[in-house]
Amino acid sequence: MITFPPDYLSVDDLTAAQLIGLLDLADELKAERASHHAEGTSAVRDDLAGRTVAMIFEKPSTRTRVSFQVAVTELGGDPLPLSSAELQLGRGETIGDTGAVLGRYVHAIVVRTFGQERIVALAQAADVPVVNALTDLEHPCQALADLQAFREAHGSFEGRTLTYVGDGNNVANSLLLAGAKVGLSVRVAHPEGYAPDTTVVARAEQLAADTGAQIVVTTDPVAAVAGADAVYADVWASMGQEGEAEERAALFAPFQVTSELMSHAADGAIFLHCLPAHREEEVTAEVIDGPTSRVFDQAENRLHVQKALLATLLRRDG
Ligand code: CP
Ligand code: NVA
Numbered sequence: 001m002i003t004f005p006p007d008y009l010s011v012d013d014l015t016a017a018q019l020i021g022l023l024d025l026a027d028e029l030k031a032e033r034a035s036h037h038a039e040g041t042s043a044v045r046d047d048l049a050g051r052t053v054a055m056i057f058e059k060p061s062t063r064t065r066v067s068f069q070v071a072v073t074e075l076g077g078d079p080l081p082l083s084s085a086e087l088q089l090g091r092g093e094t095i096g097d098t099g100a101v102l103g104r105y106v107h108a109i110v111v112r113t114f115g116q117e118r119i120v121a122l123a124q125a126a127d128v129p130v131v132n133a134l135t136d137l138e139h140p141c142q143a144l145a146d147l148q149a150f151r152e153a154h155g156s157f158e159g160r161t162l163t164y165v166g167d168g169n170n171v172a173n174s175l176l177l178a179g180a181k182v183g184l185s186v187r188v189a190h191p192e193g194y195a196p197d198t199t200v201v202a203r204a205e206q207l208a209a210d211t212g213a214q215i216v217v218t219t220d221p222v223a224a225v226a227g228a229d230a231v232y233a234d235v236w237a238s239m240g241q242e243g244e245a246e247e248r249a250a251l252f253a254p255f256q257v258t259s260e261l262m263s264h265a266a267d268g269a270i271f272l273h274c275l276p277a278h279r280e281e282e283v284t285a286e287v288i289d290g291p292t293s294r295v296f297d298q299a300e301n302r303l304h305v306q307k308a309l310l311a312t313l314l315r316r317d318g
Helices: 016-039 063-074 095-105 116-125 140-154 170-182 198-211 221-225 242-255 295-313
Strands: 052-057 078-083 108-112 130-132 161-165 185-189 215-218 230-233 270-273
Touching: 016 140, 016 170, 016 295, 052 063, 052 095, 063 078, 063 295, 095 108, 095 116, 108 116, 116 130, 130 140, 130 295, 140 170, 140 230, 140 270, 140 295, 161 170, 161 221, 170 185, 170 198, 170 215, 185 221, 198 215, 215 221, 270 295
Parallel strands: 052 078, 052 108, 108 130, 161 185, 161 230, 185 215, 230 270
Antiparallel strands: none
16 A cells, blocks of 8 residues: 655646545545434534644635635644734745744645745645645646545546636646546646646646547637536636736637536536536526536535545544
């Protein structure tokens, strides 16, 4: 058995078996929580009893912040949310020193930041597990929730296709790696000049060669959506790119997910979005608020997959 890695900085840190294992555990935790809620009993476990998880946010967050906080609480631990503005980090202390110090106090660190090199530096300096809660390069916890939602809708990955339409950003990069690992074909349709990271695409192609998944990167949204089992959208301008929003809006307009675009997908296709969404920009209200949308299942699943991840990373028997 391959040892679970100390950190989760990229989808590529985990093997396919480890990813599937996390999804299976997330399904169990989701069912367990639902039955506790139905019976009115406490869903709090003791996986993280006596342990504190710091959460550093250098960018805004609704889902990640709240789902991690609730996840730690429901695993019996103590969450410690921190914004960079209230840390010395906001006054120039290095991310490495921040990680080294926090690692002396807490049992894990969850980080949302800008460049991937920042989280890598923090993880190298901290002696405790570090989890990527979004960087400019990847959003690996989101990809776990997305895979869980996809499997809930379709039952399996192999022979199926997820099409991401829009900016080749952090969410697209993590989906490419996650799909390739579990045998789910991933197509990305992007405007010229907004392709996913070339190193990530090459790695996804390499992984897909082993699992039988197909990786397609194209500028044709209709061809990419044809026959897909899920169509995925994200904002056109990510956090940190607000200044480019206007210029992007014009370029990305042909990549809006509409009912017409969805009509090219397979029967039973679902619509996915990591949220937050901008209705009538990357997706029409008709699609995101329509019957094929699973966006709130995805958002809910952040809680379950992150519980599975933290319980596994901090398992007492190693
Ligand atoms: N999907 C996601 O990560 O949302 P937040 O930015 O609200 O955390
Ligand atoms: N690509 C988006 C995802 C937000 C959850 C961003 O980085 O802002």
